[in-house]
Amino acid sequence: MAVQHVVPKAIRRLDDRIEFQWSVDHVGDFAGRSLRLACPCAACIDEMSGRPLLDPASVPDDIRADTITAVGAYGIRVRWSDGHATGIYTYAMILGLCPCPACAAAK
Secondary structure, eight states: OOOSSSOOOEEEETTTEEEEEEEEEEEEEEEEHHHHOOOOOOBBOOOOTTOSSOOOGSTTTTTOEEEEEEEEETEEEEEEEOOOOOOOOEEHHHHHHHOOOHHHHOO
């Protein structure tokens, strides 16, 4: 599904999870670790090849979002409990990773 411009209606930090409410009937509930492992920054992904640089073993299972800050009208920056805070997660990227049953079935 091609997404031009999407903005969640609400974002909530829930312990070690982050919930994105896209519409009344579409909520994506992400484990913090899954989003941390998907960080798109240059320290986590090689900019030239797209090869992952982040070692998954270095990310704690109980990692959590300390803060979530809006970046323009297109995404968020998360300060993680491991101190990492350089990735900008676009809403389109997050929606593309959505683990809800409807999105999982469509993949």
